[in-house]
Amino acid sequence: MNVDLLLVLHAIFGFITLASGALVMFITKGDVRHKVLGYTFVISVIVTAICGSVIAIHNEYWFFIHIALATLLQIVMGLRVLNNKKLVADGVDKTILVAFTANALVMLVSDHSVTLALGVLYSVIVAYQVYLFSGLRTVTSRMWLSQHISHMIGAFISMVTAFIVGNIGEAASNGFWWVLPAIMAFPVIRYFKLKYAPDRKILGVF
Numbered sequence: 001m002n003v004d005l006l007l008v009l010h011a012i013f014g015f016i017t018l019a020s021g022a023l024v025m026f027i028t029k030g031d032v033r034h035k036v037l038g039y040t041f042v043i044s045v046i047v048t049a050i051c052g053s054v055i056a057i058h059n060e061y062w063f064f065i066h067i068a069l070a071t072l073l074q075i076v077m078g079l080r081v082l083n084n085k086k087l088v089a090d091g092v093d094k095t096i097l098v099a100f101t102a103n104a105l106v107m108l109v110s111d112h113s114v115t116l117a118l119g120v121l122y123s124v125i126v127a128y129q130v131y132l133f134s135g136l137r138t139v140t141s142r143m144w145l146s147q148h149i150s151h152m153i154g155a156f157i158s159m160v161t162a163f164i165v166g167n168i169g170e171a172a173s174n175g176f177w178w179v180l181p182a183i184m185a186f187p188v189i190r191y192f193k194l195k196y197a198p199d200r201k202i203l204g205v206f
Helices: 003-026 032-059 062-083 091-108 113-133 143-165 169-173 176-196
Strands: none
Touching (some): 003 032, 062 091, 062 113, 143 176
16 A cells, blocks of 8 residues: 555545635635535545545554544535435435444544544534424425535534644644534634525524
8 A cells, every 4th residue: 555645645535635625615606616615625525535545454454544534424425415405315325325324433432532422423413404304394495505515614624633633743732722613613613604595494503
């Protein structure tokens, strides 16, 4: 296994992920630039997460694999709502939720405090998705957009978290740096929901 090559690819696509993810949030939505940057972000996340997972396996950093998987699943969920605007769960959605749930449950039984904390967060995300698909909540015309925003920004925040903890050395052992980006994500997600999906019925964080 050429770990050095994977590290280079991980760094290059990680930079592209952060750059495209930041830019796509602030440009006009729905135009060509948005679509190009959006898919650039998606592809970069996938490549970065896969490279990072292989590197993590090589170095036995198992908790990084859970984060990479959760990030990939959020990307898939964010893309999925573009073709499922009525938010009616089918086999694809149920498979995604099962995978997300399994990943969260494994994290919840971890003896690593950060992994446990993130497992709780991902469990809340799963619970909310189940609630949406259950039919107990009225689906409004812009709820799909609200979900798209939440999942894409969630994936971006995961990448920001990975970038921070991967570059601060021993300070990464402090759980503060792992949860800070997630905490900061809440007002960011709410801001963009208010801006692009201003429906009072769908202003939940997730």
